[in-house]
Amino acid sequence: MGVLNVTPDSFSDGGRFVTRDAALAQARRMVEEGAGIIDVGGESTRPGAAPVSEAQELERVVPVVDAIARELDVIISLDTSTPAVMREGAAAGAGLINDVRSLRRPGALEAAAASGLAVCLMHMNGEPGVMQESPSYPGDDVVADVQRFLRERVDACLAAGITRERLVIDPGFGFGKTLAHNLHLLRELDVLAEFELPLLVGMSRKSMIGHALGRPVDQRLPAGLALHVMALERGAHIIRAHDVRETVDALNMAWAVLNG
Numbered sequence: 449m450g451v452l453n454v455t456p457d458s459f460s461d462g463g464r465f466v467t468r469d470a471a472l473a474q475a476r477r478m479v480e481e482g483a484g485i486i487d488v489g490g491e492s493t494r495p496g497a498a499p500v501s502e503a504q505e506l507e508r509v510v511p512v513v514d515a516i517a518r519e520l521d522v523i524i525s526l527d528t529s530t531p532a533v534m535r536e537g538a539a540a541g542a543g544l545i546n547d548v549r550s551l552r553r554p555g556a557l558e559a560a561a562a563s564g565l566a567v568c569l570m571h572m573n574g575e576p577g578v579m580q581e582s583p584s585y586p587g588d589d590v591v592a593d594v595q596r597f598l599r600e601r602v603d604a605c606l607a608a609g610i611t612r613e614r615l616v617i618d619p620g621f622g623f624g625k626t627l628a629h630n631l632h633l634l635r636e637l638d639v640l641a642e643f644e645l646p647l648l649v650g651m652s653r654k655s656m657i658g659h660a661l662g663r664p665v666d667q668r669l670p671a672g673l674a675l676h677v678m679a680l681e682r683g684a685h686i687i688r689a690h691d692v693r694e695t696v697d698a699l700n701m702a703w704a705v706l707n708g
């Protein structure tokens with residue numbers, strides 16, 4: 449899954465792909481590099497990010513989804529929590545709703561159900577504005593909290609008529625988690641196999657690398673590849689990354705080892 453931020457303030461590539469043509473060119477490049485999904489996000493959900501209006505998010509996302517759907521043969525994912533973006537993005541040709549808030553906003557569950565699209569449910573502790581301010585978990589057991597949260601969100605989707613074959617789950621690395629929480633979560637990632645659902649992870653350029661190695665955002669690729677290979681080994685099916693070419697090679701090499 450290639451990351452396409454169409455926001456001016458994204459944490460690692462803010463402002464580079466705001467124009468529709470620049471976004472389409474980047475999507476084309478990621479598909480050429482081997483991306484099977486393009487994740488289009490119009491709201492930065494990095495820690496401390498400013499909220500974005502519905503109109504702004506629609507204006508950023510929908511034209512880009514439309515342009516990609518017209519030109520490229522790739523699954524388009526909507527990185528959004530906004531019902532109107534889910535509706536308009538689906539109409540424009542998106543195939544997956546990737547909601548970091550797991551359809552908890554008013555109207556989101558209904559909009560996702562009505563869209564017929566696949567849905568990724570992701571664990572987040574708090575909201576982006578405050579989630580990294582001393583994150584904590586009952587009994588300091590982040591894994592149990594992620595399992596409990598995802599079970600609850602899966603049940604909410606099933607109750608709303610979103611069937612299991614449309615669901616993807618994600619532990620939400622970096623969303624209200626300390627370095628220790630993120631490392632523990634990756635070490636035990638295979639417990640999420642209990643859901644028997646596709647597993648998505650995204651650790652590309654995130655602060656867990658900065659905290660562990662002291663690397664700035666633009667020097668986190670090697671460590672990100674290591675983390676994503678470990679996630680593959682522990683059962684991840686979809687890897688969300690900025691650097692598609694390098695990630696595809698690392699994962700294909702690891703896959704060759706694992707499957708002989």
Ligand SMILES: Nc1nc2[nH]c(SCCc3ccc(S(N)(=O)=O)cc3)nc2c(=O)[nH]1
Nearest residue numbers: 459493494570618620621622650654655656
């Ligand atoms: N399914 C899914 N969708 C995602 N969308 C994003 S945007 C990243 C926002 C961010 C940036 C930086 C940090 S930090 N504090 O770890 O550096 C946290 C969150 N990520 C994910 C992810 O993982 N899954």
